[in-house]
Amino acid sequence: DFQRAISQIQPALGANNDELSSYMGHEMVDYGARYHNLLREGKSFINQITQNERTSLLSVIFHGPSGSGKTALAAMLAAGSDLPFIKMISPQMLVGKHESEKCLKIAKTFDDAYKSPISLVILDDVERLLEYVPIGPRFSNALLQTIQVLVKKPPPAGHRLLVFATGTNEDFLRDCDLLPCFNVNTEVPLLNKAEILQTLSSRGVFDDRALAELDKSIAFDIGMKQLQLITEMALTNSAGGGKTDVATFKAAASDCGYAMLQ
Amino acid sequence: DFQRAISQIQPALGANNDELSSYMGHEMVDYGARYHNLLREGKSFINQITQNERTSLLSVIFHGPSGSGKTALAAMLAAGSDLPFIKMISPQMLVGKHESEKCLKIAKTFDDAYKSPISLVILDDVERLLEYVPIGPRFSNALLQTIQVLVKKPPPAGHRLLVFATGTNEDFLRDCDLLPCFNVNTEVPLLNKAEILQTLSSRGVFDDRALAELDKSIAFDIGMKQLQLITEMALTNSAGGGKTDVATFKAAASDCGYAMLQ
């Protein structure tokens, strides 16, 4: 069950994986059933590649709105696995490089992965890896072709490869024929009101009355990333003592473009 | 007949052709009449180039949806022939190379082929060779022109050439004038329900009752590649003993985007 999954993951994560943990922020919040489900499904992909001899390649893309927690989820699953080779390819490593350098760097990472008996490669933020912009639309076809081929290429005999990717714009990913290159396609959604309240409650900065009031005035879905920033802005603008109130939270939400009821 | 064809092929394949066999997965499944027909037609192309003196060039394109088995079929036919020169040109060999390098590498392979009295060149996944993307659409015109010319260019006097190609998007291949460069155009289809059941039955992981149940709940066509992955995912998520059940199969199919009835 989920509790066991989590307890398995936490040590590995905290123990030996500094870089991955930088993608996970301060801590993963348990916001409910949908989060448990994502964890369970993620673990099953790792099982598949480690336990099934006939599966030499498995590729999964996590997609959803910005801030919904795709990168943190992929990093956490990776950190919680005990695969001998794990590598994150993120746009931040590639800033300012030319298209062809980026292609080579990505291909090099896969080549390294092929040397390990079982490997996990994470392609973080594929729209950014592809240099995608909705106007036009434009993107790097060289990078697209490289990623399409690498995601479908089985590793050499006797080796196994798991590929995780994160992306935002499902329509574009389908239109450019990248989505069907993945075996599995999993959505990471925004938090709904119940999940928002569970998150705020677990942060411990609102008393119960404030939470009841928030229950009435929240009318949006939001990403975990945005929700955490708004909470911190409210705390900074509050009297201190690690507490804040509904009015200050509303003001911070409004500054970030989230209008609350009333 | 088909049995003889298969028996002729298997030894050659197992015996001396490691690289080609990597494109064929664990084993070719006999899923019925349409598969026999593809094998028969494929063998006739090899006969034509080996036995007819007036045929110095024959080019065939296999097209069909992703996962339908085009690459495996072409590799199997090649491995089962006893042509003195066989070469697969696949996008995986060309990853990260520039357009002009790719053109040269492809032209070089044909030049090598011209030196043998009879040769087979396989152009695997032409959309990827052409760096095709539906948006725009875009593709490498340099690669298209190179392939168009090479596919139509007869080998030097006294030499013969068979070209196999695999492709997915028939409309694009017609629109860009590549399809008419081939003498023959053969479709490799998705598996229908009867073919799916024959495949699952031959894998031996369902009992008869489960197969009867599946007969009622399958309402899609699917590629052999996707079908095999779903079966393996179901096995991994099952109790073990090399068996799985309908419910676990349904869940795996659903994770891969195939919704079953009920």
Add this chain to the structure above:
Amino acid sequence: DFQRAISQIQPALGANNDELSSYMGHEMVDYGARYHNLLREGKSFINQITQNERTSLLSVIFHGPSGSGKTALAAMLAAGSDLPFIKMISPQMLVGKHESEKCLKIAKTFDDAYKSPISLVILDDVERLLEYVPIGPRFSNALLQTIQVLVKKPPPAGHRLLVFATGTNEDFLRDCDLLPCFNVNTEVPLLNKAEILQTLSSRGVFDDRALAELDKSIAFDIGMKQLQLITEMALTNSAGGGKTDVATFKAAASDCGYAMLQ
């Protein structure tokens, strides 16, 4: 309150920041409540990054019409803070450089910022940084991708980063997916009639009767930059003695494309 904020800011600004002050013109005019509000909000961003440990990255974009005072505001907030690292990236520094040089220069500035415990980077006039032109529209995708990644990339552990940006064309910034890369999005508006009159009054070149007359004949909103130029043109075309009159002001406004009533 605002007075304290201003008094805190002025010394720092005058004292040690020559380059920033060059973006602020002769002096900042207090044109009323909306200006106070912009200052207050700006100060809260600086507080957030200096005081909240859980906020390692905060990014804010100020947008509004040309001349509304975005650059001056960002420069003034920066000069009034006591952050150990402050850097303005403006198109003027990048004139005539190639796209890739510009990318490197921008990435280099962020790299420098990461070395300081707390830093502020200002991306001035993002449309110009992106080489944007409405026809097409066209812009540098390399620069867009670079800025998108840098604005969202958290600094290394133990470091904090505040990003200010200024931009004009909100629609384009949204369409190219740059706007959602910022946590906060703040509008800097044109001056309305009341704010124009307060500005003209504080400049001291009209007597009260002239101001009353202007109250009746102004029917446009205008940027602080344009308003100050028109005032100076009127002064130059006047008799001297540091005074001007309504007719001369009207003529100057008309030369600059602002038609007044009557």
Add this chain to the structure above:
Amino acid sequence: DFQRAISQIQPALGANNDELSSYMGHEMVDYGARYHNLLREGKSFINQITQNERTSLLSVIFHGPSGSGKTALAAMLAAGSDLPFIKMISPQMLVGKHESEKCLKIAKTFDDAYKSPISLVILDDVERLLEYVPIGPRFSNALLQTIQVLVKKPPPAGHRLLVFATGTNEDFLRDCDLLPCFNVNTEVPLLNKAEILQTLSSRGVFDDRALAELDKSIAFDIGMKQLQLITEMALTNSAGGGKTDVATFKAAASDCGYAMLQ
């Protein structure tokens, strides 16, 4: 008359022109009146350039569907002439070269031609020379401009030049302003039923009853190239003895995409 023309041509062709003969296949088939007419017209162009002093430049483009016999016709006319300089420029010579190399190579061939008192240059498959693809459409403007100028440029005083070209897509050639650069524009059509039967009859692989049956079941026009391949495929799939039958011919035609009646 035609018989004399042919007899004049055959010796020259067989005797001294290996490269050209490679473009003509095994032998030219006399398929009737339309073929005689093409030969007569072709001979008249050669007469014009050799016999009329006021004609220093004559350019002819042969266009028609793929396989209709344009290249073979141009090669045969060239081989049957006794012009002192004959050069074929074909896309096969230019495979993998860059646009500018191709331009130079083509210009160089014309320069060589200018050195001979009378020359014939054949531009084979102009769409491929221009790197044309219908999508877009796209093509090399550098190559188009080069060919447009060379086709219209008179040779130096005292020299004469005949240009033959072959092309497929008349609409494109008109739209890109290449067609009007030629003085004469001649169509090479597909074979109609009568011409198909004359061709099959002259090949001697059907008995009279089979030909009568074919007369009823052919309902398409076809290129000589495709017709010959289908005939050879039928022969390979037949019992042997240099004969085939209607059913086997139908099957081969169908594999090549030509459906016959019944």
Add this chain to the structure above:
Amino acid sequence: DFQRAISQIQPALGANNDELSSYMGHEMVDYGARYHNLLREGKSFINQITQNERTSLLSVIFHGPSGSGKTALAAMLAAGSDLPFIKMISPQMLVGKHESEKCLKIAKTFDDAYKSPISLVILDDVERLLEYVPIGPRFSNALLQTIQVLVKKPPPAGHRLLVFATGTNEDFLRDCDLLPCFNVNTEVPLLNKAEILQTLSSRGVFDDRALAELDKSIAFDIGMKQLQLITEMALTNSAGGGKTDVATFKAAASDCGYAMLQ
């Protein structure tokens, strides 16, 4: 008044500015009130930059149809000023240079200007500087970005800069966001009938009767440049003695595309 303005200007102009005078043709014609107004306005810009301490940057664009006299006007104003640094950037200096060379040359001129306490830079024929063509439309974005930034960049503290530009296509200049980069936008119109007659009269090649006749048959507006050419063509085609007649003028006008009444 205008007379004083002119008298101030003429000496400076004749005295020391050869290059500028080459842009002004033989002499400036006083064609009436609209010309006086352009001169007055132009002088006021020079006053503003020389006399108002708070104006460190003033930018003016003169736009109007080809031949209306924009370049001559800007050159004359420059020659009539006594600014210590005056530089004309014209497309003629940049012929055949690459985009990036042009950018550097323009930026270099502004850099030189920044060294003088007060400077005037003239950007002549901005559409040509931008390599603009209405089809597409196309233009050099690198040059546009360079000019946009330079026109808005204030000179270093203690320096002042006046920028004049000339342009033709107001719509394009607005669409590409160059027009709003200028503080002032002044139209230089074609000559109307009264102005044409005043110009022809001052040239002294028609007698009064001819002028009266022209008054009835002119039904177009025209640029000063075209009007002067037509007059000279008429003179060349006339009997001599420095006189011409209406019929010869009409014929010359018609050759230049200007149809007259009757």
Add this chain to the structure above:
Amino acid sequence: DFQRAISQIQPALGANNDELSSYMGHEMVDYGARYHNLLREGKSFINQITQNERTSLLSVIFHGPSGSGKTALAAMLAAGSDLPFIKMISPQMLVGKHESEKCLKIAKTFDDAYKSPISLVILDDVERLLEYVPIGPRFSNALLQTIQVLVKKPPPAGHRLLVFATGTNEDFLRDCDLLPCFNVNTEVPLLNKAEILQTLSSRGVFDDRALAELDKSIAFDIGMKQLQLITEMALTNSAGGGKTDVATFKAAASDCGYAMLQ
């Protein structure tokens, strides 16, 4: 009058100008009033630049359908003038060169022209100089900008420049803003029936009865170039003796795409 003009021209032309005469074919045919008019107008441009001191630059574009005689006319006018510097810039000189080389070569020719007191530069076939193709449309903007500037740039003080250009597609030349760069715009039309008959009559290969018959069966306008080729083709296909007949002429016209009545 025209006779004098011609007699003036012929000697100069025959005497000393080999290169120009190569653009004029065997001889210029006097086909009637419209030809006289073109010669008269052309001479007046040469007069204007040689005799009017106030005209330092005059630019004329001759446009009309392919084969109408634009290049021959410009070459003849040049050869018949006694200007000290005459240079033809034709696409044939620039074949295979890169855009920037072409720009430099054109600019160099104008620079050479500026060194002579009076010069004539001919820009032959501007569409080809611009690498124009109607599809897109596409053309070299670098070449367009270069030509636009050079055609409008006055030569240095004390020098005079006449520019002739020839072009075909008036609409494109207007759309790309090249047409208005020329002071004068003159049409060179196809020959109408009367002009065709006068041309054929002067060639002396038809008797009067044949000419009368042709009068009834010609229903097209045609370029002088095409008309002369058809005549020569008819002669080659005739019995000899320097005569041909209507039927043979009709056949040749039809081969060249001109259908005659009956």
